[in-house]
Amino acid sequence: MSDLHVEGLVKRYGSHTALHGVDLEVGEGELVGLLGPNGAGKSTLTKIACGLVRATEGTVTVAGHPAGSRAARAAQGYLAELFRFPGWATADEVLVLHQQLTGSEKGAGERADLLGLVGLSDARERKVEEMSKGMQQRLGIAQALVGEPRLLLLDEPTSALDPAGRRTVRDLLVEVQGRGVAVMLNTHLLSEVELVCDRVVIIDHGAVVTSGRTAELVRPRGVEVETAAGRRVIEGAGRAEAPRIVAELVAAGEQVFGVQVLSSTLEDVYLDAVGERESTRSSG
Numbered sequence: 001m002s003d004l005h006v007e008g009l010v011k012r013y014g015s016h017t018a019l020h021g022v023d024l025e026v027g028e029g030e031l032v033g034l035l036g037p038n039g040a041g042k043s044t045l046t047k048i049a050c051g052l053v054r055a056t057e058g059t060v061t062v063a064g065h066p067a068g069s070r071a072a073r074a075a076q077g078y079l080a081e082l083f084r085f086p087g088w089a090t091a092d093e094v095l096v097l098h099q100q101l102t103g104s105e106k107g108a109g110e111r112a113d114l115l116g117l118v119g120l121s122d123a124r125e126r127k128v129e130e131m132s133k134g135m136q137q138r139l140g141i142a143q144a145l146v147g148e149p150r151l152l153l154l155d156e157p158t159s160a161l162d163p164a165g166r167r168t169v170r171d172l173l174v175e176v177q178g179r180g181v182a183v184m185l186n187t188h189l190l191s192e193v194e195l196v197c198d199r200v201v202i203i204d205h206g207a208v209v210t211s212g213r214t215a216e217l218v219r220p221r222g223v224e225v226e227t228a229a230g231r232r233v234i235e236g237a238g239r240a241e242a243p244r245i246v247a248e249l250v251a252a253g254e255q256v257f258g259v260q261v262l263s264s265t266l267e268d269v270y271l272d273a274v275g276e277r278e279s280t281r282s283s284g
Contacts, residue, residue, distance in 0.1 A: 002061075003028055003075075003151040003182035004049060009058035011044055011206075018044045019206040021058070026151065031173065031183045033193030035270060036203040042186045043081065045203070046155050049184070050078045063150050074102070077144030081156040081186075087129030091120055091139050094128065095146060102147040114142040118172060134165035141172060145181070152176060152183045158192055170196050194266045202273045210273040217269045221262040228255040233262065 004026035011019040019041045026032045036042050047053040049060055051068025062072035085094050095111040104110060115121050118138035128136060137157060144152055154173075158166040166189070173183055173196050187193060193200055194214060201211040210217065220238040223245055224231060234245055239261045246256050264272075 002026060003030070003063055004184060005059075005061045006045070006049070007059050009045065009048065009060060010056045011041075011048065011053070012056045017206060019048075019055075022203070022206070022208055024201055024208065024211075026182050026184050028150075029177060029180045029182055031177045031185065031196060031198050033197035033200045034184055034186045034203065035188065035190065035193060035200060037188065037274060039205075040203045041206040042203060043155055044206075046078075046153050046184070046186050049153055050076065074147065075149055076151040076153060077146070077149035078153045079140045079144045079155065079157055081159065083140055085128045085136070085139070085143075087127065089128055090125050091115060091128070091131075091142075092124045094139060094143060098143045098146045104147040106147075110146065114145055117145070117175065118142045119168070134161055134168060137161060137165065137169060138172065141169070141176070145176070150180075150182060152181050153186070154183065155186045156188070157185070158187065158189060166192065190266050190270055200266065200269075202270055204274045210269065214266055218264045218266070219269075221264055224260045224262055225249065225256060226258040228257070 002025050004024070006022055006024040009019050009022040010017065022041070022045060024045070034042050034045070044053060048055050049062065049067050051073060060067035063075035065071035065075065089097070092111055092115070095114060099106070099110065112121070115124055118141055120135060120138055120142065123131065123135060128139070131139065141154070141157065144154070158169050161169065170192060173185070177183060185193065185197060197214070199211065199213050200217065202209050222233045222235045223237040223242050224233045225245060227249060234241070237245060242259055242261055246259055249256050
């Protein structure tokens with residue numbers, strides 16, 4: 001069973017269609033990156049999965065239950081992009097509140113475990129207003145994990161953080177996944193997805209334009225060889241051709257100092273997917 005199943009999802013706001021028949025899957029314990037430019041429909045999709053927004057057409061289920069149902073809400077945790085906890089509340093009080101909201105009866109043990117998971121054990125009695133942005137972000141992930149959800153939905157969890165803060169959150173996501181929790185990471189930061197996600201879904205103007213594992217999406221760009229005469233790139237060649245290319249150059253009397261197999265990056269894949277769609281729209 002998928003922890004998140006989206007099929008034929010359409011969302012219209014009056015004459016504007018935000019989502020055009022989106023199909024998406026997050027398997028058990030899988031970490032999926034949802035990529036796309038601003039306004040692509042990522043947040044709308046996430047909010048529908050949470051039950052905060054109703055779909056116009058299509059189906060969305062969480063752990064086999066209709067999105068927005070009591071059972072679906074119990075199976076998921078959510079951290080909005082723009083969240084705010086009361087500044088006067090301590091980290092422990094924030095988690096107590098969310099235990100009450102989710103109906104969790106695990107008490108102080110659960111709170112201590114989650115604060116330890118996100119590295120805030122020593123900040124249990126610290127007020128939110130005294131915390132850095134990174135600490136608040138980690139506390140946000142802790143509250144999303146109250147009640148042991150199967151699926152974690154994160155909307156731009158690292159967008160306001162510095163590089164050190166983003167790395168901390170990335171490490172945390174890996175640890176969360178290690179607990180068997182599936183994660184859908186809604187972001188526009190390609191580096192985050194490339195480093196931690198099992199699979200990528202790229203959405204643009206409300207439609208999925210490409211998806212797959214990062215290793216499956218990248219393409220070979222050629223073989224770069226450094227010789228005494230300078231650097232050259234043999235376009236279209238891949239890893240399998242590299243030994244032959246070097247051998248032929250050496251046989252021809254050239255000195256070879258280095259060889260590198262070039263491949264496209266996730267950024268290239270993203271720009272190709274979004275750019276091709278933009279070009280098609282413009283030419284139409």
